[in-house]
Amino acid sequence: MQREQWNSRVGFILAAVGSAIGLGNIWRFPYMAYENGGGAFFIPYLFAMLSAGIPFMIMEFSLGHKLRGAAPKVFAKLGGKLEWLGWFQVFIAAVIGVYYVAVIAWAMSYLCFSFDQSWGDDPNAFFFNEYLQLGQNSPTHLGNFQSHIIFPMVIAWTITSLAVFTGVKAGIERASKVMMPLLALMVLVIIGRVIFLPGAMEGLNYMFEPDFSKLLDAKVWSAAYGQIFFSLSVGFAIMLAYSSYLPDKSDISNNAFMTVLINCGFSITAGILIFGILGYMAQEQAKPITEVVSSGVGLAFVTLPAAINLLPLPYIMGPLLFLALVVAGLSSHISIVEAVISAIIDKLNWPRKKAASIVCGGGFLISMAFATNGGLLLLDLVDYFINNIALLTSCLIELLIITWLFKVADVREHVNQFSEVKVGMWFEICLRFISPIMLAIILGNNLLTTLN
Numbered sequence: 279m280q281r282e283q284w285n286s287r288v289g290f291i292l293a294a295v296g297s298a299i300g301l302g303n304i305w306r307f308p309y310m311a312y313e314n315g316g317g318a319f320f321i322p323y324l325f326a327m328l329s330a331g332i333p334f335m336i337m338e339f340s341l342g343h344k345l346r347g348a349a350p351k352v353f354a355k356l357g358g359k360l361e362w363l364g365w366f367q368v369f370i371a372a373v374i375g376v377y378y379v380a381v382i383a384w385a386m387s388y389l390c391f392s393f394d395q396s397w398g399d400d401p402n403a404f405f406f407n408e409y410l411q412l413g414q415n416s417p418t419h420l421g422n423f424q425s426h427i428i429f430p431m432v433i434a435w436t437i438t439s440l441a442v443f444t445g446v447k448a449g450i451e452r453a454s455k456v457m458m459p460l461l462a463l464m465v466l467v468i469i470g471r472v473i474f475l476p477g478a479m480e481g482l483n484y485m486f487e488p489d490f491s492k493l494l495d496a497k498v499w500s501a502a503y504g505q506i507f508f509s510l511s512v513g514f515a516i517m518l519a520y521s522s523y524l525p526d527k528s529d530i531s532n533n534a535f536m537t538v539l540i541n542c543g544f545s546i547t548a549g550i551l552i553f554g555i556l557g558y559m560a561q562e563q564a565k566p567i568t569e570v571v572s573s574g575v576g577l578a579f580v581t582l583p584a585a586i587n588l589l590p591l592p593y594i595m596g597p598l599l600f601l602a603l604v605v606a607g608l609s610s611h612i613s614i615v616e617a618v619i620s621a622i623i624d625k626l627n628w629p630r631k632k633a634a635s636i637v638c639g640g641g642f643l644i645s646m647a648f649a650t651n652g653g654l655l656l657l658d659l660v661d662y663f664i665n666n667i668a669l670l671t672s673c674l675i676e677l678l679i680i681t682w683l684f685k686v687a688d689v690r691e692h693v694n695q696f697s698e699v700k701v702g703m704w705f706e707i708c709l710r711f712i713s714p715i716m717l718a719i720i721l722g723n724n725l726l727t728t729l730n
């Protein structure tokens with residue numbers, strides 16, 4: 279059976295960007311920049327992007343393209359004994375896939391709530407005590423047995439399955455071509471309004487004000503590298519699968535540059551959006567901005583609703599904000615589910631529809647665990663372990679295998695075959711020395727922190 283292929287270069291880049299741009303760009307990056315030196319954070323961030331992000335992306339695109347397989351097949355082709363690394367990556371993808379969808383489902387609920395701000399005056403109590411029903415005497419006007427979470431979960435899985443069910447071209451590529459421009463448009467519309475709000479500029483000042491003393495702090499560099507790997511979706515089977523569908527003559531280096539630059543550009547844009555809103559909120563509530571900044575689940579489901587309450591035209595800004603979260607999340611979810619499906623198709627030769635039904639069906643059932651009362655706790659735990667340990671371990675092993683067991687010069691040669699921008703020696707130096715050393719330091723550091 280012939281391997282499926284992307285229809286166009288733009289389609290491929292939009293799909294790869296769709297995977298990279300996710301909740302992390304919106305709720306993790308802005309806070310991270312603020313916490314780690316503000317404007318000065320861009321120095322380690324750019325350094326991580328150039329020394330690790332771009333070379334890693336080029337490497338994965340080139341492996342998928344050359345060896346024409348999802349992660350397990352790629353590593354099996356490199357050496358029979360290495361197939362397990364591919365399955366380890368697929369496992370990470372599957373785990374992220376089942377909890378990421380829970381957050382998308384919450385964002386879908388909040389999209390509905392945002393039309394009339396059903397979260398009321400106390401979004402914190404609403405989220406924890408009512409929506410997640412973690413409170414002891416939670417009022418149940420939202421329905422029993424978390425049915426309000428299960429329903430959006432069904433919708434999220436349905437959208438993802440439709441995309442992966444119909445295949446690379448008709449499903450994933452088409453979905454990305456709708457979702458990514460839509461996301462860009464929504465973000466621009468929101469920013470266009472937000473930056474003119476009183477206080478917004480102060481918010482941006484807080485985010486971008488450089489604290490150069492932080493550059494001496496190893497934690498800041500580790501944050502930059504960690505964010506780059508997670509954000510670019512490299513090291514856990516996704517970009518290998520996506521690039522395995524590239525046509526024979528593809529400009530690998532250019533595709534990788536585009537994907538990385540668009541993703542990082544989006545992160546900075548999202549930072550402007552979030553800190554514009556936070557600055558406005560601080561001003562309206564006459565609080566210092568340090569009291570309103572937040573990230574992750576707290577930002578999305580507590581701080582943003584509180585900010586929306588204060589915004590002009592909340593019934594427009596609210597839905598736009600949550601739809602942006604939903605779209606950013608869904609396009610990443612599609613990619614992570616596809617990484618699992620393509621591995622199964624490669625291994626068992628199943629028809630796509632069969633593999634997709636089983637993966638999505640099973641994934642849906644497992645993700646129900648995150649719709650229970652313990653959902654948030656479990657999510658935090660799994661998310662911590664995956665981001666701080668599993669992902670970095672997988673990236674490090676992949677790098678060491680490719681660069682020390684194989685000739686990374688061969689990878690470079692393959693890239694340069696059809697690429698307009700030829701990749702030079704810097705590529706090998708980054709992959710052999712700089713990236714693995716940085717990864718090992720960060721990982722060691724994370725392991726120590728976890729054990730303490």
Ligand code: PHE
Nearest residue numbers: 298300301302303509610614
């Ligand atoms: N890159 C995504 C982000 O920044 C994260 C992600 C994508 C995670 C795909 C898993 C799968 O949010």
Ligand code: NA
Nearest residue numbers: 298299300509
């Ligand atoms: Na990203």
